[in-house]
Amino acid sequence: MSDSTLSISSHTLPIGPRSDSGRLILGLLSLAARELIATILVLIGASLLLFLVLKAAPSEDHLQLRLGQSTSVTAEQAGETFASETLAGQYVTWLEGVVTGDFGTSKALQRGRPVADLLKPAFFASFKLLAAGLFLSALLGLLAATLSIFRSRNPLWRITLGLTSLTSAIPVFLYVYALVAGGNRLIAWGAAQQHWQIPGWFPLPMSPDFVPWFFAVLILAVGDGSLMDMTQRFGSELRHSAGDEHMVGVRMMNISVPVVIARGFLPGALSHISRRISFVLGSLVVLEAALGWPGLGYLAWRAAAERDMPVLLGAALLMAVALRLVLMVFDLVGTAADPRRRVTK
Amino acid sequence: MKGTVQVEHLYKEFGGSGLFGKWGDKTPALEDINFTLEKGELAALVGESGSGKTTLGRCLLGLIKFESRKVKVNGYDIASLGGADEKAFRMSAQMVFQNPFSSLNPAFKARDALVEAIRVHDPSISREKANDEVEKLAALVQLPIDRLNEYPPSLSGGEKRRVVFARALATNPDFVVTDEPVSGLDQPIQAQLLDLMRKIQRRQNSTMLFISHDLRLVRFVATRVLVMHRGRIVEDAPAEIFFHQQGPSHPYSRELLESAFHPDQLFGPQVQQSHPERGSGGCSFRNRCKFTSTEMDQPCATMTPPLLEIKSNHRVACHWCRNQEADR
Amino acid sequence: MIGSLRWSRFPSVTKSSRYLGMAIGIICLVPATLGVVAAAFGWLPHDPLQFIGESNGGPSLQHFLGCDSLGRDLLSRLWAAAAYFTPPGALAMVVALSLGVVLGVAESLGGRFWGAISSWCLQVMDSLPKFVLVLLVAAIARSNLIWIMAAVGATFAPQIAAAIRSSVERLRAAAFIEAEKSLGVSMTRIVFFHILWGHARHVILAQLMSLMAYALLVETSLSYLGGELGVQEPTPSWGNMIALARDGVFTGNLLPAIIPAIMISITILGFSLVGQGLLQLWEERA
Numbered sequence: 001m002s003d004s005t006l007s008i009s010s011h012t013l014p015i016g017p018r019s020d021s022g023r024l025i026l027g028l029l030s031l032a033a034r035e036l037i038a039t040i041l042v043l044i045g046a047s048l049l050l051f052l053v054l055k056a057a058p059s060e061d062h063l064q065l066r067l068g069q070s071t072s073v074t075a076e077q078a079g080e081t082f083a084s085e086t087l088a089g090q091y092v093t094w095l096e097g098v099v100t101g102d103f104g105t106s107k108a109l110q111r112g113r114p115v116a117d118l119l120k121p122a123f124f125a126s127f128k129l130l131a132a133g134l135f136l137s138a139l140l141g142l143l144a145a146t147l148s149i150f151r152s153r154n155p156l157w158r159i160t161l162g163l164t165s166l167t168s169a170i171p172v173f174l175y176v177y178a179l180v181a182g183g184n185r186l187i188a189w190g191a192a193q194q195h196w197q198i199p200g201w202f203p204l205p206m207s208p209d210f211v212p213w214f215f216a217v218l219i220l221a222v223g224d225g226s227l228m229d230m231t232q233r234f235g236s237e238l239r240h241s242a243g244d245e246h247m248v249g250v251r252m253m254n255i256s257v258p259v260v261i262a263r264g265f266l267p268g269a270l271s272h273i274s275r276r277i278s279f280v281l282g283s284l285v286v287l288e289a290a291l292g293w294p295g296l297g298y299l300a301w302r303a304a305a306e307r308d309m310p311v312l313l314g315a316a317l318l319m320a321v322a323l324r325l326v327l328m329v330f331d332l333v334g335t336a337a338d339p340r341r342r343v344t345k
Numbered sequence: 346m347k348g349t350v351q352v353e354h355l356y357k358e359f360g361g362s363g364l365f366g367k368w369g370d371k372t373p374a375l376e377d378i379n380f381t382l383e384k385g386e387l388a389a390l391v392g393e394s395g396s397g398k399t400t401l402g403r404c405l406l407g408l409i410k411f412e413s414r415k416v417k418v419n420g421y422d423i424a425s426l427g428g429a430d431e432k433a434f435r436m437s438a439q440m441v442f443q444n445p446f447s448s449l450n451p452a453f454k455a456r457d458a459l460v461e462a463i464r465v466h467d468p469s470i471s472r473e474k475a476n477d478e479v480e481k482l483a484a485l486v487q488l489p490i491d492r493l494n495e496y497p498p499s500l501s502g503g504e505k506r507r508v509v510f511a512r513a514l515a516t517n518p519d520f521v522v523t524d525e526p527v528s529g530l531d532q533p534i535q536a537q538l539l540d541l542m543r544k545i546q547r548r549q550n551s552t553m554l555f556i557s558h559d560l561r562l563v564r565f566v567a568t569r570v571l572v573m574h575r576g577r578i579v580e581d582a583p584a585e586i587f588f589h590q591q592g593p594s595h596p597y598s599r600e601l602l603e604s605a606f607h608p609d610q611l612f613g614p615q616v617q618q619s620h621p622e623r624g625s626g627g628c629s630f631r632n633r634c635k636f637t638s639t640e641m642d643q644p645c646a647t648m649t650p651p652l653l654e655i656k657s658n659h660r661v662a663c664h665w666c667r668n669q670e671a672d673r
Numbered sequence: 674m675i676g677s678l679r680w681s682r683f684p685s686v687t688k689s690s691r692y693l694g695m696a697i698g699i700i701c702l703v704p705a706t707l708g709v710v711a712a713a714f715g716w717l718p719h720d721p722l723q724f725i726g727e728s729n730g731g732p733s734l735q736h737f738l739g740c741d742s743l744g745r746d747l748l749s750r751l752w753a754a755a756a757y758f759t760p761p762g763a764l765a766m767v768v769a770l771s772l773g774v775v776l777g778v779a780e781s782l783g784g785r786f787w788g789a790i791s792s793w794c795l796q797v798m799d800s801l802p803k804f805v806l807v808l809l810v811a812a813i814a815r816s817n818l819i820w821i822m823a824a825v826g827a828t829f830a831p832q833i834a835a836a837i838r839s840s841v842e843r844l845r846a847a848a849f850i851e852a853e854k855s856l857g858v859s860m861t862r863i864v865f866f867h868i869l870w871g872h873a874r875h876v877i878l879a880q881l882m883s884l885m886a887y888a889l890l891v892e893t894s895l896s897y898l899g900g901e902l903g904v905q906e907p908t909p910s911w912g913n914m915i916a917l918a919r920d921g922v923f924t925g926n927l928l929p930a931i932i933p934a935i936m937i938s939i940t941i942l943g944f945s946l947v948g949q950g951l952l953q954l955w956e957e958r959a
Contacts, residue, residue, distance in 0.1 A: 038796075041793065042793065042796045042797055042800050043800070045793060045794070045796075045797035046797050046800050046801050048797075049797055049798070049801065050801070050806075050809065053806075053809055053810065053813065054809070054813065056813070057813040165942060165945065165946065165949075166938075166942060168945075169886075169938050169939070169941045169942035169945060170934075170937075170938045170941075171890050171893060171894060171937060171938070171941065172894070173893070173894050173897045173898065173912075174915070174934050174937065174938065177897075177915065177919060177930075177934075181919070181922040181923075182922070185922065224890060225883075225886065225887075225890075225941070225945060228945060228949075232949060232952075236956065278799065278801075278802050278803050279803065279804075279887075281802035281803075281804065281805070282802060282803055282804025282805070282807075282891075283804075285802075285804050285805065285808070286804070286894045286898065289898050290897075290898065300805050300808055301808065301898060301900065301902075302900075303812075304808040304809065304811060304812040304900065304902055305812075305898075305899070305900025305901060305902060306900075307812050309812070312805075312808065312809055312812060313809070315805065316801060316802065316805045316806065316809060319801075319802045319805055320800050320801050320802065323800055323802060324800050327800075403851070406855050408851055408854055408855055431857070432857055435855065435856065435857030436857065438855075439855065439856070440852070440855045442848045442851065442852050443848065444848050447846075447847040447848045447849060448847075448848035448849050448851075448852045449849055449852075450847075450849045450853075450867050450871055452867075452870075452871030452872055453867075453871060461853075461856070461858065462856050465856055465857055465858050466857060509852075512852070512856070516856070516857075
């Protein structure tokens with residue numbers, strides 16, 4: 001009698017029955033298909049927005065888009081035919097090129113070089129940095145949030161939390177400035193005092209060697225408000241998933257509490273991280289630009305500074321595609337973890 | 346025309362998906378509702394949960410869309426309401442909602458809710474004058490005036506009901522739908538509030554549709570009883586007949602009445618039968634009916650019983666009852 | 674296992690600590706506010722663009738914070754920068770608020786068709802990295818701060834819309850919406866007064882605070898990095914003040930670089946703390 005009531009009520013908990021894993025996979029596949037279509041629609045919209053922003057420019061910058069996009073005619077001819085097309089025609093022509101991987105050629109940055117050649121190596125370097133930064137940020141945020149839940153009455157902890165806010169309020173470019181200026185002085189001073197030897201990556205911004213790279217990841221994880229935001233959001237998610245009324249029932253039924261908390265926490269946390277990516281990408285641009293490291297962000301900043309529109313647009317679109325794909329994966333994982341979202345989708 | 350309600354062939358479906366709601370499964374919620382209310386009547390709408398009582402109430406006030414041949418409340422055609430007509434209609438018909446916890450905006454004081462109700466149709470009324478009106482209203486529903494300055498979460502259940510009731514009365518309506526106005530209260534307070542409601546209704550000679558699932562409360566106030574089952578009105582009888590003279594005719598109404606007043610005599614150990622699917626034809630109550638068995642009676646399984654008059658002012662939708670009446 | 678650890682069912686933020694955070698946040702915003710007021714009423718101690726002092730002169734009674742490498746008064750430049758940033762920052766807020774409210778309301782209450790359209794618009798804006806879109810606008814607008822901040826506001830609209838959507842979703846089932854409808858209250862009043870003003874104002878205000886922090890971050894980053902994207906000399910900005918003084922580390926003139934850096938950090942901290950405090954205030958009410 002009591003057994004049957006328990007098994008009925010356990011279905012109302014956020015722990016899905018395990019028997020229908022096949023249905024779950026099917027459901028996720030169909031969700032993935034739908035999300036892919038939505039992603040393509042959104043990316044078309046994003047390219048349209050970028051194109052329109054460029055068209056709104058008072059100058060002739062937008063004509064650079066078509067420069068050398070096709071190889072059969074000279075750049076000037078291509079530009080002229082492009083200018084004579086209608087607005088919609090220009091957009092379609094440009095989009096056609098972009099979809100086939102032809103972003104045009106660089107106009108100022110590395111004059112005449114295809115943009116795709118510039119973007120490809122830069123993308124992987126930046127992606128590594130971004131992924132590491134996000135991961136570290138989430139990890140530190142989770143640590144701080146967990147402590148803030150379970151040890152909130154400890155005054156020492158409050159000071160730590162305050163320091164988290166303080167360190168996180170410092171912009172990335174200030175961190176980079178401090179790292180380059182202060183770090184180099186410190187290393188030089190230590191070497192002069194013969195405390196240590198000058199490392200291979202001195203002076204600092206020169207190469208993304210492991211130690212400077214790790215510092216860059218740390219800066220990305222903490223600066224520009226990343227850590228503070230993560231801590232705060234994760235804290236409120238944890239409080240919700242650990243504090244729900246059903247936790248009493250969970251403990252009465254001897255179900256693993258950490259698993260229930262994790263499953264309640266994961267979907268919200270993933271959506272917070274995905275909302276954060278867009279900001280961290282901005283920090284990445286500043287970081288790479290300030291350090292002068294080759295990457296998508298550095299490319300975007302140089303292209304903006306030198307008004308090299310094909311490169312800037314290519315970088316923006318590439319980032320948008322990567323961002324959407326990552327968001328899609330996060331959404332699928334979150335849906336798999338949360339039965340409620342499975343039902344409503 | 347004021348205070349009258351005429352409903353002919355009202356249908357309502359829920360569901361539908363897609364960009365414009367054209368695709369997907371639809372669930373019929375109300376099917377072929379017909380009835381009229383005269384001025385000054387206090388009709389009770391009873392039935393189990395999910396039978397469509399609240400949906401019908403919301404349809405009558407034009408809060409949701411529906412299909413019908415004719416629905417006229419206070420002389421306004423609800424299906425084609427709009428513009429100035431809608432404003433006038435909103436003043437003349439009000440609803441007291443089921444859940445007092447969420448039917449008052451928790452961000453604003455009770456007084457503000459009432460002031461808004463007074464000023465929404467005539468913004469020229471000054472705040473001071475509206476405040477005086479609010480205090481009159483509070484006296485009418487016997488709410489202490491100092492409670493008006495509280496936020497809804499700090500009011501008690503009975504006080505919230507009084508505020509909600511006062512808000513419905515603020516525009517001096519001719520027709521009021523009260524949806525479970527006293528459920529979830531202590532019995533003395535239930536009685537007090539119902540008594541107040543009935544007195545106000547008599548004094549203002551307004552028409553009221555009292556939605557409830559509790560026949561004991563209905564007997565206390567109603568002049569007429571409409572019984573709903575699975576989206577249809579199955580019986581429409583004067584309260585005098587329903588409670589005092591020969592009693593209800595429809596098997597479902599009988600079951601309701603017995604369960605309300607003699608719950609011990611009603612059921613032995615029996616299996617709850619599932620209802621036939623909605624919209625599939627036949628009587629929706631046939632699986633639970635005591636007087637028929639599905640295999641024997643052809644009409645109960647195949648033909649939906651129409652709501653027909655068996656005596657003056659007494660209509661029933663039941664094949665068995667009509668046969669009984671014909672035999673007599 | 675975790676159950677044996679001490680936790681409370683309710684948010685453990687106490688009243689005092691919440692107000693402490695808010696108070697610290699407001700104190701952090703005081704220097705920048707002083708600057709805006711001083712510049713608005715013409716109370717700056719010196720003209721921020723005039724070369725009046727000694728190059729890299731230290732603090733004195735004449736120049737409270739000393740001078741930069743070109744001999745301009747540091748305090749005046751600091752305050753003038755805050756004042757110069759204020760109108761574009763306000764524009765960013767206006768753009769974000771109007772776009773976010775329109776799209777957020779349309780998405781959650783506009784029916785299936787308009788809901789889908791505005792949801793698509795929001796997703797498009799959200800899928801472009803914010804800073805890169807700002808870079809594009811900065812490159813096109815030739816470092817015109819007004820356009821840059823309008824772009825920042827537009828990229829922040831999805832955040833505002835999300836705040837609105839979540840409070841509408843929460844309240845959609847609440848009976849008071851229907852009760853107001855049956856009273857004859859217009860939909861506009863229900864949406865703007867009962868939902869947005871009554872329930873979403875804290876969240877929207879908190880989002881606007883984080884928008885201000887982000888706008889300041891973008892402006893100073895662009896001005897620091899250079900490349901004719903941010904605020905250009907001689908117009909003062911905390912970012913280009915640091916850029917100008919960045920070699921001071923090697924010559925021992927730290928003050929012209931450190932003071933704007935502190936100003937940036939505490940102002941951003943102030944905005945974030947006030948925003949966080951507002952969110953907690955709302956979380957406790959809800």
